[in-house]
Amino acid sequence: MRFQGTKQYVSTEDLTVAVNAAITLQRPLLVKGEPGTGKTELARQVAAALGTEMIEWSVKSTTRAQQGLYEYDAVSRLRDSQLGDARVHDVRNYIRKGKLWQAFEADKRVVLLIDEIDKADIEFPNDLLQELDRMEFHVYETGETIAARQRPIVIITSNNEKELPDAFLRRCFFHYIRFPDMETLKAIVEVHHPGIQPQLLTTALTQFYTIRDQQGLKKKPSTSEVLDWLKLLLAEDLSAEDLKAEAGSALPKLHGALLKNEADVHLFERLAFMARGGR
Structure with missing residues (x-):
């Protein structure tokens, strides 16, 4: 799988090299640059060029890393138990799959966009280190391990609002999109x-x-x-x-x-x- 740009997206030579290097290394591509320089659009165009689906996780200031894996709705399960709903006997009915889970279980390799990671708390990147490195995570409520069927192409964008941890940076291939001439x-x-x-x-x-x-x-x-x-x-x-x-x-x-x-x-x-x- 090699990215060569698309008719809808002008990719400079150094950006094209960065995308393909990240794919070859099977490491997340961390893309920085001024707002409005096409960082988010890059992920969409990589997916289009490679003929694969894109899963987008838009990060906000309140986003927690766990939400990218899954969320367990204990409140709904408690309410259903009080109402005598038979669904309570299977905890899987109360687990909502996050964007990483969706990317991991896809039959075909997908592009996973983690957009504007610098908006979240400083611990957010650290909380994803193992999952992005090993491409698997554990679901404590069911005791199962979710491993990626096909390693997704991970593209992470940042507007440089805050510094990212060194341990996280070591696991990424980095590219800065310079403002075009x-x-x-x-x-x-x-x-x-x-x-x-x-x-x-x-x-x-x-x-x-x-x-x-x-x-x-x-x-x-x-x-x-x-x-x-x-x-x-x-x-x-x-x-x-x-x-x-x-x-x-x-x-x-x-x-x-x-x-x-x-x-x-x-x-x-x-x-x-x-x-x-x-x-």
């Missing part, structure tokens, strides 16, 4: 907005990179945000000349797609004011 970004745009006028694209991306590189910016716009911005420019039927006409003298056209907090909007308002000579 102009040519790579043009290729990404072509996937989402095929046939866009070259002059408009060059002018828009030049303005976009100028915004990203502005000193003092609190939140740099991402790949997904520039795609939204270009979609709006196309919907408004704006040309390269329209963008050039207001360059440096006002906020960017439809700037709400790019600037996502008031401090950054105020920054560009001040720059525009200065560009007009303070008038």
Whole structure:
């Protein structure tokens, strides 16, 4: 099984190498990068390229590692016992399978996405060490061991909100998705907005990179945000000349797609004011 990218996803050479290295090593691929650089979409495209199912586990601040294995609903079992329900005699009726269990019992090798692992408690990654390493876990309520029928391709994403434990990092193959350069970004745009006028694209991306590189910016716009911005420019039927006409003298056209907090909007308002000579 080798990943070569897809028509819907532009994979750089180093990212393609990282995906295939993780598959060969049978280790989780830990992918970091700015929000909006395609980390989650990578897992979907790997699954599509390899013709397999993707199981997605979206991690939140309240997520516990145990939930990825299974959860035992003791409260429901107690209630059913009080009502005389015959289901209480089989504890399996009260065990809910987690995403890891689903991936482990799949007949065909699947892609397991553990999305935004850095949102959870710091102990969350440590609590999954053995399960991801050995590809098995024990169910205490039934006494059985659940082992992976086919070792899943595990892709783990992080926005770098907190550091991950060294013991966890040792078990992963790591890749950082760098923000794309102009040519790579043009290729990404072509996937989402095929046939866009070259002059408009060059002018828009030049303005976009100028915004990203502005000193003092609190939140740099991402790949997904520039795609939204270009979609709006196309919907408004704006040309390269329209963008050039207001360059440096006002906020960017439809700037709400790019600037996502008031401090950054105020920054560009001040720059525009200065560009007009303070008038």
